[in-house]
Amino acid sequence: MGGYIVGWLLEPLSHDFMVRALLVSSLVAAVCGLLSCFMTLKGWALMGDAVSHAVMPGVVIAYALNLPFALGAFVFGVGSVAVIGFVKQMTRIKEDTVIGLVFTGFFALGLVLVSKIRSNIDLTHILFGNVLGISDSDIQQTVLISAAVLVLLMVFRRDLILFCFDPTHARSIGINTGVLYYLLLSVLSLAAVAGLQTVGIILVVAMLVTPGATAHLLTDRFDRMVWIAVVSAMLSSLVGIYWSYWMDASTAGCIVLTQTGLFLLSFLFAPRHGVLAQQRR
Amino acid sequence: MEAVHAKPGPIERISVRNLSVDYHGIVALHDVSLQVQASSLCGLVGMNGAGKSTLFKALMGFVRPSCGSIVIDGLPLRQARRSQAVAYVPQMESVDWNFPVNVGNVVMMGRYGGMNLLRIPRPRDHRAVRKSLERVDLWSLRDRQIGELSGGQRKRAFLARALAQGASVLLLDEPFAGVDIRTEKLMIQLFEQFRAEGRTLLISTHDFSHVRGFCDQVVLINKTVMAYGDTSEVFTEENLARTFSTIPPHDLALPVEDEVWLGEA
Numbered sequence: 363m364g365g366y367i368v369g370w371l372l373e374p375l376s377h378d379f380m381v382r383a384l385l386v387s388s389l390v391a392a393v394c395g396l397l398s399c400f401m402t403l404k405g406w407a408l409m410g411d412a413v414s415h416a417v418m419p420g421v422v423i424a425y426a427l428n429l430p431f432a433l434g435a436f437v438f439g440v441g442s443v444a445v446i447g448f449v450k451q452m453t454r455i456k457e458d459t460v461i462g463l464v465f466t467g468f469f470a471l472g473l474v475l476v477s478k479i480r481s482n483i484d485l486t487h488i489l490f491g492n493v494l495g496i497s498d499s500d501i502q503q504t505v506l507i508s509a510a511v512l513v514l515l516m517v518f519r520r521d522l523i524l525f526c527f528d529p530t531h532a533r534s535i536g537i538n539t540g541v542l543y544y545l546l547l548s549v550l551s552l553a554a555v556a557g558l559q560t561v562g563i564i565l566v567v568a569m570l571v572t573p574g575a576t577a578h579l580l581t582d583r584f585d586r587m588v589w590i591a592v593v594s595a596m597l598s599s600l601v602g603i604y605w606s607y608w609m610d611a612s613t614a615g616c617i618v619l620t621q622t623g624l625f626l627l628s629f630l631f632a633p634r635h636g637v638l639a640q641q642r643r
Numbered sequence: 644m645e646a647v648h649a650k651p652g653p654i655e656r657i658s659v660r661n662l663s664v665d666y667h668g669i670v671a672l673h674d675v676s677l678q679v680q681a682s683s684l685c686g687l688v689g690m691n692g693a694g695k696s697t698l699f700k701a702l703m704g705f706v707r708p709s710c711g712s713i714v715i716d717g718l719p720l721r722q723a724r725r726s727q728a729v730a731y732v733p734q735m736e737s738v739d740w741n742f743p744v745n746v747g748n749v750v751m752m753g754r755y756g757g758m759n760l761l762r763i764p765r766p767r768d769h770r771a772v773r774k775s776l777e778r779v780d781l782w783s784l785r786d787r788q789i790g791e792l793s794g795g796q797r798k799r800a801f802l803a804r805a806l807a808q809g810a811s812v813l814l815l816d817e818p819f820a821g822v823d824i825r826t827e828k829l830m831i832q833l834f835e836q837f838r839a840e841g842r843t844l845l846i847s848t849h850d851f852s853h854v855r856g857f858c859d860q861v862v863l864i865n866k867t868v869m870a871y872g873d874t875s876e877v878f879t880e881e882n883l884a885r886t887f888s889t890i891p892p893h894d895l896a897l898p899v900e901d902e903v904w905l906g907e908a
């Protein structure tokens with residue numbers, strides 16, 4: 363039995379692509395897990411969905427012009443939110459409507475570009491991720507992006523916590539909340555493009571909210587929330603990749619499904635904020 | 644107690660000149676001018692919609708005035724905020740009460756403006772937090788998640804955060820709304836201590852006995868300043884009647900709310 367499990371764990375590691383996939387996706391999961399705490403607390407799930415879809419044309423253009431895809435993603439991610447803000451300010455249309463219409467517009471532009479621009483991009487890889495076939499240059503960029511996001515979030519974490527909790531107070535003590543808004547947004551665009559590597563555009567929003575939601579049910583302290591989110595995100599990536607290997611199922615699907623499973627567990631069994639604990643009261 | 648500290652001359656802590664604020668063309672404040680000195684407990688009185696909260700927001704620079712100027716502690720607003728000269732407790736906190744922060748964390752946020760970029764608390768920040776929590780009688784609840792406090796305790800927690808800031812000007816928008824008598828007494832004592840320390844407090848309230856009880860100065864507003872000065876001179880029946888009549892006494896030549904016209908019909 364023990365030997366069976368060890369074999370189950372070790373056999374995939376004999377493939378180079380599996381080792382790379384496991385390492386890259388753990389890193390990406392850690393970064394997205396950290397960011398997901400801020401996203402869930404700020405109520406930016408829809409914004410995360412919007413930005414992750416809106417980076418699509420940027421990624422396509424960057425690939426076509428042989429530029430780093432992070433650059434394209436960044437420009438279009440931040441750009442889309444600027445457009446959202448502008449349209450909201452100039453009209454009477456509600457914010458969620460504006461977000462919905464802007465990000466689908468950007469996404470559609472991306473689809474058209476993929477189909478017209480001659481390049482070696484595979485649409486399914488962008489949409490559903492391709493972590494088992496990730497290239498060296500993509501790994502390099504992902505590592506750089508992840509490092510940048512980690513450093514920014516760690517350095518500004520207290521300001522960002524305050525910004526998420528009480529922006530009015532942040533302003534009243536002289537903190538520039540506009541800068542924090544764009545900082546969080548930039549970090550979101552970067553993390554979205556990193557997450558896109560492992561699970562693709564469609565599911566990346568799960569990486570950006572599910573671990574944070576899982577963790578929020580388990581603790582009332584921010585630092586613990588971060589640890590739980592990061593660990594649950596990394597665990598989901600590892601389990602998901604193994605699972606997809608042995609079942610020959612969609613990698614992105616398996617990773618996100620594992621995350622959803624962990625959320626479900628915490629939803630049911632969280633000691634204080636889970637449904638069962640609340641029933642018992 | 645307070646008499647020991649003589650007023651240190653007329654230092655102007657809050658100085659507002661010809662301030663007007665409108666929300667999308669609807670006037671909330673018109674041509675407001677007032678000066679409040681150091682070591683002063685100044686009441687702000689007016690009916691619902693008179694513009695009290697708007698005045699506080701203007702003093703914080705949260706609403707853009709259509710004209711006029713504001714100086715706090717001799718500084719323009721942005722600098723006043725940066726140098727922690729002014730602390731503000733809004734009428735209602737619009738925060739997420741499920742947020743994973745405890746009472747101590749929240750009060751520590753009052754100290755962020757004076758810390759370095761990483762906001763790593765120093766010993767004196769911890770001391771200030773402890774002292775503020777003790778002053779509002781919440782030290783024993785410092786580890787509670789913020790949403791696990793009662794309404795009155797929440798108000799005290801946010802007051803403690805303003806205290807921790809150590810500002811010389813405190814702007815408190817209806818601090819007594821929804822607190823019990825014991826807390827009210829505690830807060831009044833605290834405010835009188837602050838005045839004795841040379842700070843300036845601007846406090847909006849709907850309770851006239853507060854104004855008579857502990858405010859040395861009072862501002863009566865109804866979209867504009869109807870009267871301001873020493874409570875003993877200004878807080879008269881006549882001035883109150885003028886302030887609380889629905890129609891501002893001099894024509895503002897600006898759109899007036901519907902209910903005013905209903906009253907006339």
Ligand SMILES: Nc1ncnc2c1ncn2[C@@H]1O[C@H](COP(=O)(O)OP(=O)(O)OP(=O)(O)O)[C@@H](O)[C@H]1O
Nearest residue numbers: 666670671689690691692693694695696697698734
């Ligand atoms: N965000 C806003 N947008 C539009 N109008 C506003 C806004 N905030 C306040 N007003 C209007 O400005 C006027 C002044 O409001 P303000 O909140 O300053 O009154 P207040 O004196 O604080 O009243 P209360 O005693 O009820 O707290 C009111 O007529 C109100 O309807």
Ligand SMILES: [Mg+2]
Nearest residue numbers: 695696697734
């Ligand atoms: Mg008000």
